Amino acid sequence: MPDVQDLQGVLDEWAREAGVPGAVVGVLHDGRESVLTTGVSSVDTGLAVDAGTLFMIGSTSKTFAAAAVLALVEDGVLDLDKPVVEYLPGLKLADPVARKTVTLRHLLTHSAGFLGDVDLDTGWGDDALARAVEQFGDLPQIFPPGEVFSYCNAGFQLVGRVVEVVSGEPFEDVVRARLLEPLSMTESYYLPWDVLTRRHAVGHVDQAVAHTVGLTRADSASGGLWSTAADQLKWARFFLTGESAGEPPLSAAARDLMRSPQRKAALRFEEVGLSWLHTTHGPARLVRHGGNVSNLQLSEFVTLPEENFAVTVLTNSAAGAELGRKVVDWCLEQLVGVPPVASLPPRPTPSLGEYSGRYETGQLAFEVTDRDGALWAQLVADVEDFPSPPPFEAVFVADDAIAPAADTRAPTARFLRNEHGEVTSVEFGGRTARRRATVTG
The missing domain is CATH 3.40.710.10 (DD-peptidase/beta-lactamase superfamily)
Structure with a gap:
C-alpha cells in the first residue's frame, strides 16, 4: 500500500x-x-x-x-x-x-x-x-x-x-x-x-x-x-x-x-x-x-x-x-x-418537461433545461464577481436524482415532489430550492 x-x-x-x-x-x-x-x-x-x-x-x-x-x-x-x-x-x-x-x-x-x-x-x-x-x-x-x-x-x-x-x-x-x-x-x-x-x-x-x-x-x-x-x-x-x-x-x-x-x-x-x-x-x-x-x-x-x-x-x-x-x-x-x-449506470430519461425550470433560493438558482432531448443543468449565482460554473449535461442515476453525464459516481441533485406527485423543488449543493415560492416575505 x-x-x-x-x-x-x-x-x-x-x-x-x-x-x-x-x-x-x-x-x-x-x-x-x-x-x-x-x-x-x-x-x-x-x-x-x-x-x-x-x-x-x-x-x-x-x-x-x-x-x-x-x-x-x-x-x-x-x-x-x-x-x-x-x-x-x-x-x-x-x-x-x-x-x-x-x-x-x-x-x-x-x-x-x-x-x-x-x-x-x-x-x-x-x-x-x-x-x-x-x-x-x-x-x-x-x-x-x-x-x-x-x-x-x-x-x-x-x-x-x-x-x-x-x-x-x-x-x-x-x-x-x-x-x-x-x-x-x-x-x-x-x-x-x-x-x-x-x-x-x-x-x-x-x-x-x-x-x-x-x-x-x-x-x-x-x-x-x-x-x-x-x-x-x-x-x-x-x-x-x-x-x-x-x-x-x-x-x-x-x-x-x-x-x-x-x-x-x-x-x-x-x-x-x-x-x-x-x-x-x-x-x-x-x-x-x-x-x-x-x-x-x-x-x-x-x-x-x-x-x-x-x-x-x-x-x-x-x-x-x-x-x-x-x-x-x-x-x-x-x-x-x-x-x-463505482459509476452509477444512467437510467432511461423520463419526460423532461416536468423537471425543466428555474429553482431559486436567494441569490442561488438551479436551472434545468431540455436541449434536444438531453437534460442540462447549471448552478447560477446572481452575485457580483462570483462567476457561475458552466452548464453540464446530466443523466438520471436514481429516481428523480441526476448526476453529470461525465461523472456518474454520485448524484448531485435530487428533485422533490409534493403530495400530488408534482416536482416542486430540488436539492443541489446542500440547498433545497423551490420554484420561486416562499412561505412569507
Whole structure:
C-alpha cells in the first residue's frame, strides 16, 4: 500500500493541472500526522506555501460555532431545543411562527427555513454580528422551521450571536478561550489584523490575486476562521480520540452528539449532525465539512472515525474544489484501502418537461433545461464577481436524482415532489430550492 509521502508527486501534478496556485494537505493516519505543501501563497509574491501558512477554512468554521454552543450547553446556560427568541428577545424574523419556534438545533442542522445565503457587511467592529442579526427580519422564510434541510449560513450567524449574548463576550473571544486555547490551536485566527502579520495565503481568480478576503466579520461563525493544516489536524484528533493539550473543551458525550446524525440532509450530503455533515465513499461513512470562501479559498475536512483517519486540504483558488476531491479520494483509496466509488449506470430519461425550470433560493438558482432531448443543468449565482460554473449535461442515476453525464459516481441533485406527485423543488449543493415560492416575505 502506498505511503502518504507518495501523495507529494500527484499533489504537485494535480495542482499544476488544475491551476491551483498553492495548497497544503494534512493527513492523520495510523496515529501519525503528515503535512505536504505545493505552490505559492500568492502569485504576486511567489512566496512558497509552507506548513505554517494560514488559509481560510471557510464553512468548517461552523463546527467551531457548534462546539461553542455545546460547551455552553454543558455549562447549563443554553438548551438546544429552547426557542432562540428566549435568548434574543429582540430577534426579528419575517415569519412570526418561525420567530417563536426556531431553536439552536434547527440552526445547527440547517433546518430553520429562512434564507441562508446572505451578504451582510456590517463592518469589523465587535458589534458586527449584532448588526447583522438586526437585519434578519428582512430574510424570507422559505420553508417552515424543521421541514427540510437547506444549507444556511445565516443560521450560523444567528448561532454566533446567541453565543455572544449568553457569554457576554465577542464570538471570536469565546471560541479562542473555550476551544482553541485548550486544544493548543495557536495558529488559528478570525480577525485580519491577526492574520496579516503572519504567513498567509490569498485568494486567486484566473491565476490572479483577488484583492479581497471574500467575507466580513459578521461571517465569523459561519465561515471566517483562518488556520493551518497542523491546527486542523488537532481539531480532527480531538473529535476522533478526545486528545486535548489542556482541559478537554467538550465531554465525549458532547463530541458524539455533534457527530451523530440528527436528520436527513440535502444532496450532496446525506445526513447532518450538529454542524458535521455525513457522506459516503463506497462502504465508508465519512464525517466531514469543508468550505468555499467566495470561490477564492476552498477547503476539505474529512474524517473516517472507525479508522482514526482524517485529511484536510486547504487551497487558494476555485480550482481547489477539484484538487481537494482528488486528494481526499486518493487518501481514502490508497492509504485506508477504501474501494474506489463505482459509476452509477444512467437510467432511461423520463419526460423532461416536468423537471425543466428555474429553482431559486436567494441569490442561488438551479436551472434545468431540455436541449434536444438531453437534460442540462447549471448552478447560477446572481452575485457580483462570483462567476457561475458552466452548464453540464446530466443523466438520471436514481429516481428523480441526476448526476453529470461525465461523472456518474454520485448524484448531485435530487428533485422533490409534493403530495400530488408534482416536482416542486430540488436539492443541489446542500440547498433545497423551490420554484420561486416562499412561505412569507
